[in-house]
Amino acid sequence: GLPVIYLITPTYTRMEQKAELTRLSQTLMHVKNIHWIVIEDADAKTNLVARFLKQTGFNYTHLNVATPAHFKLASNDPSWLKPRGVLQRNAGLAWLRSNTKKQPGVLFFVDDDNTYSLRLFEEMRFTKKVSVWPVGIVGYLRYETPIVTDGKVTGWFTYFKPTRPFPMDMAGFAVNLALIHSHPGAGFSNEVERGYQESTFLTGLGVTLDDLEPKANMCSEVLVWHTRTEKSSLRNEEKMWKKYGLQSDPNIEV
Ligand code: UDP
Ligand code: MN
Numbered sequence: 001g002l003p004v005i006y007l008i009t010p011t012y013t014r015m016e017q018k019a020e021l022t023r024l025s026q027t028l029m030h031v032k033n034i035h036w037i038v039i040e041d042a043d044a045k046t047n048l049v050a051r052f053l054k055q056t057g058f059n060y061t062h063l064n065v066a067t068p069a070h071f072k073l074a075s076n077d078p079s080w081l082k083p084r085g086v087l088q089r090n091a092g093l094a095w096l097r098s099n100t101k102k103q104p105g106v107l108f109f110v111d112d113d114n115t116y117s118l119r120l121f122e123e124m125r126f127t128k129k130v131s132v133w134p135v136g137i138v139g140y141l142r143y144e145t146p147i148v149t150d151g152k153v154t155g156w157f158t159y160f161k162p163t164r165p166f167p168m169d170m171a172g173f174a175v176n177l178a179l180i181h182s183h184p185g186a187g188f189s190n191e192v193e194r195g196y197q198e199s200t201f202l203t204g205l206g207v208t209l210d211d212l213e214p215k216a217n218m219c220s221e222v223l224v225w226h227t228r229t230e231k232s233s234l235r236n237e238e239k240m241w242k243k244y245g246l247q248s249d250p251n252i253e254v
């Protein structure tokens with residue numbers, strides 16, 4: 001049948017989390033044959049995410065693993081300072097290796113705040129080894145993309161460290177499930193140089209430039225955007241109490 005698309009999503013508790021997950025899930029509702037692996041960056045699974053996933057009706061797996069304090073971004077740190085989602089994505093990979101067999105499947109890393117065209121999922125579904133495509137609004141550019149010549153990837157349109165083996169964002173590729181099984185050591189690490197997560201993973205899978213399958217009309221169309229959500233201020237919560245003697249209801253989940 002149709003290959004299953006396995007989606008690995010790291011997520012963490014913050015004011016915008018349920019909004020992000022709602023938007024993403026309502027995109028995924030339009031995609032056939034998916035299995036959503038959601039890994040909370042936390043010592044325990046939260047009720048919010050557990051309830052949320054249950055009501056989607058999806059095939060899903062809910063996992064959790066906490067990022068060690070030393071590697072965790074402080075709220076005022078710039079986002080590029082430390083890698084995000086490393087142990088969570090590895091937990092997703094470990095689950096895939098123990099819970100899937102060599103059935104047809106594809107793996108795609110889906111951050112909870114990006115924006116996905118439905119067309120992207122059908123572009124990646126029949127990935128033989130590794131599919132690649134442009135990512136919009138990333139790397140302080142309009143887009144980053146593999147450069148395609150005569151149907152093959154020959155280089156990269158990326159400003160930041162373009163000499164990395166695979167200088168692209170996590171949203172820029174999908175991998176055949178068989179490759180995950182044949183390379184059990186491939187994964188992510190908190191110890192690698194900044195910007196090298198994708199390169200570390202794909203190098204670990206034994207991927208070469210020649211293996212890359214350019215999608216999205218030979219990498220000429222943007223079907224995913226690295227959107228980021230503004231951090232919400234709650235500065236009137238306390239003032240509400242001081243000025244009007246009113247408090248928001250903690251039983252209302254936001
Ligand atoms: N994330 C996480 N723990 C964190 C920060 C981020 O699990 O401490 C998740 C986040 O929910 C997202 C992914 O990791 O799915 C990438 O994080 P983010 O979108 O903040 O990174 P950026 O957009 O800056 O690359
Ligand atoms: Mn993001």
